[in-house]
Amino acid sequence: MIGIDIAFACCGLAALLAVVRIVRGPDRGSRIIGAELLTVTVVGLIALGGVRSGSTSTFDLVLVATMVAFLAAVSFARALTGGAR
Amino acid sequence: MSTISTVLAVVGQVLAVAGGLTLLLAALGLLRFGDVYMRASSVATATGVGISLVIIGSVLLMPGVADIVKALLAVALQIVTSAVGGIMVARSAMLTGHRFRPDTTGTEIRDARGPDGDP
Numbered sequence A: 001m002i003g004i005d006i007a008f009a010c011c012g013l014a015a016l017l018a019v020v021r022i023v024r025g026p027d028r029g030s031r032i033i034g035a036e037l038l039t040v041t042v043v044g045l046i047a048l049g050g051v052r053s054g055s056t057s058t059f060d061l062v063l064v065a066t067m068v069a070f071l072a073a074v075s076f077a078r079a080l081t082g083g084a085r
Numbered sequence B: 001m002s003t004i005s006t007v008l009a010v011v012g013q014v015l016a017v018a019g020g021l022t023l024l025l026a027a028l029g030l031l032r033f034g035d036v037y038m039r040a041s042s043v044a045t046a047t048g049v050g051i052s053l054v055i056i057g058s059v060l061l062m063p064g065v066a067d068i069v070k071a072l073l074a075v076a077l078q079i080v081t082s083a084v085g086g087i088m089v090a091r092s093a094m095l096t097g098h099r100f101r102p103d104t105t106g107t108e109i110r111d112a113r114g115p116d117g118d119p
Helices: A001-023 A028-053 A058-080 B003-032 B036-061 B063-093
Strands: none
Touching: A001 A028, A001 B003, A001 B036, A028 A058, A028 B003, A028 B036, A028 B063, A058 B036, A058 B063, B003 B036, B036 B063
């Protein structure tokens, strides 16, 4: 399971770097892209953590989280333009 | 543990590590690149591959028919939607007037904008 641990650490570090970008800005677009990367890394953390703990309902969560990540990206894009297309 | 499941476990862990490294590379690009559009291209191109490798690697460690179907569905969804999401965010950034880096050679999509202001 050492590979899963390494991948988990990589995903966690990527999420941390995304948070650094969200905090530092410098503009709203960069913050939104950081949030996009954060949602994706959280999906990866769910998948890897579910496998690591042997949970049986992991991939239900992964499927739903993938859909929610896309909806979040679309909503971020709409929020950036203030609701206009 | 039989031979085939050992092989699957090793392959799955290799794929998961490759996906994790791809996501880490996307985060490094997000941190190091100079403007919104470079960051969007880094994230949108790398997350599709990275998360697909992570999900496939995870499902190889605990294989089951239902899990494989769900994982393949999630991978297909992610590959299709990550590019679309990245393009939508970059397009919104452009519509709201985010600046290009000064040494960008071509920003002529601004000039190609139609008469109703919609690129």
